Amino acid sequence: MPPTGLTQDAGWQIGVSRTLPHPLPVVWDFVSGPEGLALWLGPGAELTPERGAPYRTSTGVTGEVRGYRPHDRIRVTHGATTVQVAVSAAGDGERTTLRFHQERMGSAEERERQRAHWRHVMDEVAARL
Numbered sequence: 001m002p003p004t005g006l007t008q009d010a011g012w013q014i015g016v017s018r019t020l021p022h023p024l025p026v027v028w029d030f031v032s033g034p035e036g037l038a039l040w041l042g043p044g045a046e047l048t049p050e051r052g053a054p055y056r057t058s059t060g061v062t063g064e065v066r067g068y069r070p071h072d073r074i075r076v077t078h079g080a081t082t083v084q085v086a087v088s089a090a091g092d093g094e095r096t097t098l099r100f101h102q103e104r105m106g107s108a109e110e111r112e113r114q115r116a117h118w119r120h121v122m123d124e125v126a127a128r129l
Contacts, residue, residue: 005111010082010103012111016118017099019090022129027087027096028071030129039128040085040100040121041076049074081105098125 005012020027030036037045044058049068055076056062066082067075073086084101100118105111 003108005108007103012105012107013101013103014105014111014115014118015099015101016115016122017097018122018126019095019097020126020129021095023094024071024087024089024096026129027098031085031087031098031125032070032074035128036125039124041078041083047074047076078102098122 005014007013031040032047034046037047041047041055042057042059042061045055047053047055047065047068049065049070051065051067053065054062055064061079063077063079065074065076067073067084071087073084075082075084077083081102081104084099086099086101088097088099089095090097100121102114102118105114
């Protein structure tokens with residue numbers, strides 16, 4: 001049995017999710033807008049919502065959009081990894097589940113660092129909403 005977080009196809013991966021007390025459009029607008037993108041993708045990040053569009057953060061991280069479905073998910077490469085942010089309505093529609101997922105990491109140590117990172121990002125998103 002492989003170690004937790006190690007997949008055959010996507011290497012090491014981590015996912016963090018939380019249900020937030022806000023409707024989906026509010027959460028989507030935040031995570032896809034400038035302030036939210038800076039939190040989860042990196043400062044200065046701007047995305048063109050079309051497959052293959054490149055981006056660059058002000059810290060020099062580069063990548064490209066792999067998928068962009070409004071009010072559903074954004075998938076991008078981030079250096080050597082792939083990051084996805086996804087939203088889904090929860091309960092009565094007044095709550096939203098927000099998920100961050102990262103795959104293609106190189107080691108269990110990187111996975112644990114990124115787990116802490118995504119938990120911090122989630123805390124920041126919740127605080128700013």
